[in-house]
Amino acid sequence: MTEPRWLDAAQQRDWRAYVEGSVRLADLLDRDLKSKHGLTMAEYEILVRLSEAPERRLRMAELAEVASQSRSRLSHTVSRLECKGLVARNNCGADKRGVFAELTEDGFAFLSKAAVDHVAAVREFFVDVVDPADLQAIGRAFTAIADRVAKAR
């Protein structure tokens, strides 16, 4: 049995600052989006990814991957978005198992409005609060983390 390598004081401080800050930021952005547009961040993310995809549609599995969600969760969430008329499901001709999720015109218009407020909040509580060099450090760091996590799967 190996001795656990604890974090040193500075590492612990930084890690904890991150946990607290990220939870509070996510909470605030979620509430903001929900109160103004009735969307959660996860739903917003789905709409964004669809809006950027060719023909504004993606296979469910691919959408789950880029939106960092489980397939089950995506399935439920897309059903909700479908009820609101923001997304539509279509069968995929090539693979009969496959399903495309497609952003509707309404969905695109809705997203365009929500994005304005969301980006403003991201600025106000993230981008504009952080030193530009630190922002780059965050980009680097979380790219490396995402890679590391992906490698573990």
Add this chain to the structure above:
Amino acid sequence: MTEPRWLDAAQQRDWRAYVEGSVRLADLLDRDLKSKHGLTMAEYEILVRLSEAPERRLRMAELAEVASQSRSRLSHTVSRLECKGLVARNNCGADKRGVFAELTEDGFAFLSKAAVDHVAAVREFFVDVVDPADLQAIGRAFTAIADRVAKAR
């Protein structure tokens, strides 16, 4: 109506890297803790905060604050931890409305074991993956963000 100030390409890249990386990291740490010890990060956080408090106990409201959780959520979660015997509730003499959540002996022992694995995972997927200077930048940045969010309330 003002023109929305969109993020520039680099800001957008960094923001998105952060969103993706943080979601995936949280997901992994949650699964790790859950599979090895049956705890979520939120529950773990509660136990940690209690373990560090004088007499290993805190008033519910204070615990909610330091653990970045709503009072309602905390109330439910503490009930679950109470069922597992890790936490106990005691009335507060001074304020009859008040309730202390207190870490039990079992809770402390349990946390001691869980912490070893959790810290190892935090190292493996966060601390050791990030350049030390970038880690400091993250600490700075999320401290500022937490302050900014707190100021908005």
Add this chain to the structure above:
DNA sequence: GCAACCAAGTTGAAAATTCAACTATTCCTG
């Protein structure tokens, strides 16, 4: 000392998420 207000905490229902099957289809391998 009482009326109005505020703070602490809980509760139960509604909404969201996870988990473990399950169906249907495609891929692979002998």
Add this chain to the structure above:
DNA sequence: CAGGAATAGTTGAATTTTCAACTTGGTTGC
């Protein structure tokens, strides 16, 4: 090309989280 393994996606139940009351007790102004 048959049969098993793997992939896509959904479903429903269990768990967790959110939301809006609600109860109880403390505080303040008069």
